[in-house]
Amino acid sequence: MTGHVVFIGAGPGAADLITVRGAQRLAGADVVLFDALTDPALRAYAPQAQWLDVGKRGFRTDGGSSTSQTQIDALLVRLAQQHKVVVRLKGGDPSVFGRLEEELQALAAAGISSEVVPGVTAALAAAAHTQRPLTRRGLGRSVSLSTAITQASQLQHAAGLAPHADTEVFYMAGRQLGKLGRALRAAGWPAHTPVSVVSRAGWPDCIGSSHHLAQLAAASLLHAGRPTVVTVGAGATAVQPTAAGSPAPARVPAKREATATAA
Numbered sequence: 114m115t116g117h118v119v120f121i122g123a124g125p126g127a128a129d130l131i132t133v134r135g136a137q138r139l140a141g142a143d144v145v146l147f148d149a150l151t152d153p154a155l156r157a158y159a160p161q162a163q164w165l166d167v168g169k170r171g172f173r174t175d176g177g178s179s180t181s182q183t184q185i186d187a188l189l190v191r192l193a194q195q196h197k198v199v200v201r202l203k204g205g206d207p208s209v210f211g212r213l214e215e216e217l218q219a220l221a222a223a224g225i226s227s228e229v230v231p232g233v234t235a236a237l238a239a240a241a242h243t244q245r246p247l248t249r250r251g252l253g254r255s256v257s258l259s260t261a262i263t264q265a266s267q268l269q270h271a272a273g274l275a276p277h278a279d280t281e282v283f284y285m286a287g288r289q290l291g292k293l294g295r296a297l298r299a300a301g302w303p304a305h306t307p308v309s310v311v312s313r314a315g316w317p318d319c320i321g322s323s324h325h326l327a328q329l330a331a332a333s334l335l336h337a338g339r340p341t342v343v344t345v346g347a348g349a350t351a352v353q354p355t356a357a358g359s360p361a362p363a364r365v366p367a368k369r370e371a372t373a374t375a376a
């Protein structure tokens with residue numbers, strides 16, 4: 114028998130952030146391969162299915178066990194040859210730093226059909242938590258989703274961190290906030306660039322903090338051991354109140370005191 118694989122974005126946290134389509138497709142699963150960052154409460158959508166944990170836990174400081182990508186690719190193919198509907202449940206959106214490419218390639222090579230159901234990526238959940246829109250009229254015209262980390266899990270060199278967009282959201286940098294701050298400054302970002310750091314976006318215990326780039330190291334302790342995204346530039350600025358009836362575009366302040374308190 115050859116089955117079908119459905120990649121589903123679970124969203125960044127709490128089970129209710131999955132899409133309606135994602136929940137419906139999950140309900141039809143025979144087997145579910147899930148990531149470390151997905152909420153165990155999602156099991157309620159597919160109690161009939163066999164659930165297999167294949168999580169990678171790169172953001173943790175305690176080095177929890179993980180499954181290699183090659184093993185996951187092989188397992189996915191094998192399960193699709195044994196079951197009708199295999200769900201590959203991924204945190205956030207499958208297309209954003211989700212190793213979707215490798216898994217699609219493995220399925221295509223084995224002649225197995227698949228589809229992708231999108232999810233809410235961490236950058237969007239972080240912006241929702243802080244109420245800091247990623248785009249701003251006039252000043253924030255572009256957004257990039259970046260990883261600060263190379264394939265060898267090292268911080269990118271300054272050349273790879275030069276500003277690409279008005280708002281840049283860095284994934285997988287939670288363990289190296291101080292280093293990231295220094296590298297971004299070396300790459301040309303001004304010391305007073307606003308930075309918003311959010312960990313466990315979408316979960317009830319989400320934490321957000323505001324900084325200037327020069328003080329980013331101050332965020333390390335607050336977010337230690339938690340999945341964290343770092344928003345830099347126009348979209349990291351708090352929305353300022355305006356008088357009713359006179360909406361003004363958001364302004365990036367030239368200088369503001371850094372704060373390291375939970376928001």
Ligand code: SAH
Pocket residue numbers: 125126150172203204205206207208209210211233234235236239283284285286287311312313314315316340341342
């Ligand atoms: N596909 C996922 C990203 C997976 S890469 C998505 O679309 O969100 C893993 C990285 O995502 C983590 O290192 C962290 O930077 C970020 N991340 C995932 N979940 C998060 C959350 N709830 N809050 C903050 N960052 C998160």
